[in-house]
Amino acid sequence: MITVVRAPPFATVQDLGRYGHRAAAVPVSGAMDPVSLARANGLVGNEPGLAAVEWGIGAGSLRLAPNTVVGWAGADVSIRREGDMLTVTAFRSGAWLYIAAQGGIDVPVVLGSRSTYLPGSFGGLEGRLLRAGDRLPTGRANVGRADRDTVTQAPTFGASAFEIVPGPDRHLLHDRVWKEFLETEWTVSRAVSRAGYCLDGPVLAFEASADLPSAPVCPGAVQVPPGGRPIVLMPDGPTVGGYPRIAVVVSGELSRLAQRRPGEPVRFSLR
Numbered sequence: 001m002i003t004v005v006r007a008p009p010f011a012t013v014q015d016l017g018r019y020g021h022r023a024a025a026v027p028v029s030g031a032m033d034p035v036s037l038a039r040a041n042g043l044v045g046n047e048p049g050l051a052a053v054e055w056g057i058g059a060g061s062l063r064l065a066p067n068t069v070v071g072w073a074g075a076d077v078s079i080r081r082e083g084d085m086l087t088v089t090a091f092r093s094g095a096w097l098y099i100a101a102q103g104g105i106d107v108p109v110v111l112g113s114r115s116t117y118l119p120g121s122f123g124g125l126e127g128r129l130l131r132a133g134d135r136l137p138t139g140r141a142n143v144g145r146a147d148r149d150t151v152t153q154a155p156t157f158g159a160s161a162f163e164i165v166p167g168p169d170r171h172l173l174h175d176r177v178w179k180e181f182l183e184t185e186w187t188v189s190r191a192v193s194r195a196g197y198c199l200d201g202p203v204l205a206f207e208a209s210a211d212l213p214s215a216p217v218c219p220g221a222v223q224v225p226p227g228g229r230p231i232v233l234m235p236d237g238p239t240v241g242g243y244p245r246i247a248v249v250v251s252g253e254l255s256r257l258a259q260r261r262p263g264e265p266v267r268f269s270l271r
Contacts, residue, residue: 008058018113043071050104203228
């Protein structure tokens with residue numbers, strides 16, 4: 001059992017997401033940085049996809065039941081363990097920390113996943129953000145006890161360049177504007193969420209009308225709304241949309257992009 005003593009501004013339970021329900025407008029959800037989630041799970045001997053605490057920027061603390069083995073990965077943080085208390089005091093870099101417990105976080109499975117989907121208020125713990133006083137049960141560990149009660153691994157993200165492939169609506173941009181998109185050093189806006197990261201920079205103008213019928217979209221899709229500034233869709237993003245899909249961030253790169261914080265640079269390069 002893990003008890004939330006002091007919750008950060010944004011923390012949920014996430015695994016690798018729920019699949020097979022996009023036809024019903026249910027997004028995948030799951031970890032913003034699935035690579036770090038899998039790494040945290042690996043550190044305590046779990047399967048990569050077990051549910052863990054996804055901890056957003058901010059301080060907080062957890063109380064661990066006796067013999068609870070935990071590990072963390074993702075953002076570079078100041079964190080300490082004293083007795084049964086695990087305390088995050090500061091984020092040095094990165095936006096998302098994953099705290100895994102041996103056996104995983106054992107909240108109910110909804111549509112095949114324990115991930116929290118906040119807009120739908122389901123999954124995770126009652127479909128909501130974690131708050132002080134919450135108690136998170138852990139599952140039965142299927143591995144031997146680790147040598148230490150706590151294990152860690154340093155983050156591997158860092159570079160601000162991310163690979164993309166052209167999206168299905170790339171042709172709507174003049175080559176000159178496409179070149180500007182690729183050469184611009186964008187800045188992560190303060191308008192970020194688990195649904196999408198808005199990017200600040202020049203306005204991308206379409207020569208013809210960019211009003212499109214709704215079409216399927218997925219995490220990693222780069223859309224351009226009428227304001228002309230790109231949005232990168234994240235795990236809680238919509239399943240359909242009518243904004244032009246000019247590019248798609250390639251698989252694996254989205255984990256690193258999710259770790260960029262507001263005000264940090266983002267550049268794109270073609271694979």
